[in-house]
Amino acid sequence: MSQAIKLRQLNAQAEGFDRELDQLLAWEGVSSQEVQSSVDSIIAQVRSGGDAAVLELTQKFDRHPASHFEELEVSQEQLREAFESLPAARRQALEAAAKRVTAYHEKQKQGSWEYTEADGTRLGQQVKPLDRVGVYVPGGKAAYPSSVLMNALPAKVAGVEEIIMVAPAPGGELNPLVLGAAWLAGVTRVFALGGAQAVAALAYGTETVPAVDKIVGPGNIFVATAKRAVFGKVGIDMIAGPSEILVVSDGQTDPDWIAMDLFSQAEHDEDAQSLLVSWDEKHLQAVEASIRKLLPEMDRAEIIRTSLQERGALIQVEDEKQALELINRIAPEHLELSVADPDAWLPGIRHAGAIFMGRYTAEAVGDYCAGPNHVLPTSGTARFSSPLGVYDFQKRSSLIFCSPEGASELGQIAGELADGEALTAHAQSARYRVR
Template structure:
């Protein structure tokens, strides 16, 4: 085979008309995000050790897992001057791109800010809701094989917009390698503390605090199976954003979008890792064949060819559906993290889309734009959890308190109702507490 010959591509072909379609789709979508008993035991041990030994445990685990030789936590801290140095030292093109992305993300999230509210009833009773930010948020940023400055911006900026007083960032640095873009992003996003920690030990430090790492109220950001398991273990002690699965994209095309464009859109998610999922749906069989051909032709040009190839083979699919309505049924069944509507008049689809993390409208809106700089958050629900979850946003860094301020007249009226209901539940103290406020 010559270098110009297309490489054989292995990707599932499905059709909604097939009798086994539902079974095959279910198998394709299946993702077990629960860690093994062995991983859970290791994570529990790490958490307990960090709780008991604090900084010393963090130094020991970091030296062991990231192949360092730190003597104290002082060597695992980065100050504001170091973050600024990273930003200033970037090539001008990267500084500008990072700054544009940060400003767009900030601008979008400013529009998310909820407001406190109150209303007064006729008898003078005031009811309402007060919105307040968390005191301190913790951000986990992946390191190692991949570094994501975009994740720093997407996690830290909404926290600041929400009014969080202090943002603490942890990022692993295997072999002591620092990613300057990540540090520069932390500078732009206004991160207050940065510790070069990773894994379950970093999550434990954020959840419980140590001599050096401040205890936070919520932990956000993606990580490996150890990080995900640790986040699940400390939930309740702190808030967490979500337990994220592999990245995924569902592209729906009416057949009029360039096949090369769509092939690369699918690759953009498949290249994350072997477990990522890329699916194309269309009612145009010739178009599906054209995209498959483009994928085979373009795949050898990709730096992460092996990862993309594995992802497509195990979890990718090209699905032939009957029509627009059939495509909509698939969308709501899958509840994708990323949904590309590569169709004419995508706005007309919106009222019927119930489940999707982020929706990319029209032929020119590549999902990759959302990953970096469009403005909306790229931290999204995966593995079908868009059925009940939303993108990370300002609201994730705030909480709401109910306000109840009864007038004497209002207390008397509500007291009668409360008394009846309380006595019906045999809660006498509740009833009498309300009755005391009933004026004769």
């Protein structure tokens, strides 16, 4: 028999609330010295040992039965076969999701631009895609074909020519849905690799795995720590923490719906965070009752229970104004506005990864098929970060062309400022072109 769940209940008016909330939100998942030391060792092994080191580490950590590195690469034929082996309904859902994700990201494409000043000087920006990117697809407690679509399709839309995907295959098994998604998304090469060794192989390259320009995609604490370690050698999308949701409800949404929305994040893993904010005390009580009623029915009930008990909360606020203040303070990855007029809230929301508007918009549709990317800033980083998008797979070069007249005018300005910085070669270089 499942044990009863103990839900944390907070009141924003109570003394000590700020301290309790700070403790609840705190996440230092990539600060362990033990993890850092282990990751540093793995990266060093991969850099010096190449394919052989990666194979040995994969055999050790993923219990992969491969005896040669070549066995870790999944062929395009295998990807196609995996896609075609899927049940028709599952294949159609994957295709529909891919179509919607592609259509949304097409709107994000940035083009080159320039303008010409009166004297003929031209200034502008050239936008080009990255040459090669690496996509990390997690494969521990669950398989995530949606992560394949959300990471690979924006890269395709941006014009990236080579997409190298890595995904752990515990015991040598890769999920056919993940492989099918890779085929559908047009991934160039796929390797059955996971953990810090996969990140290191993508960053530095091996005899077989090509070095990439940027690594994207979520992973466990070892993956996150490895991405941080290789940043600078390659670009990364973000350091992602556990998944999180903040639901703001006005009390008029079915409490069973709210409970299931909280479950949808909590079932990711024990460190996921699900928060409900409302100024309706009776509604909070009704949602609590729904949680207790529905939890025993969940396949991942124990993970959900641990997540809700350790990092979840039902938070009572005084009014809508205080709820809005909490949104911007928490800066959630996923924000559900389960209210009558969600549009009225938008002008006041400064920090949120994705905003799900209205009672009928479940966060889960954003995870799979709405269109916007589900790779989002976590742990409060929505204060300065944005969802993954086409722009993450493009880079910009500044364009400067000086006409003789422009060179003369700009040379005088630059020369004066260079004198102020005591950089005489700068000043001379600019003044040589002054007429």
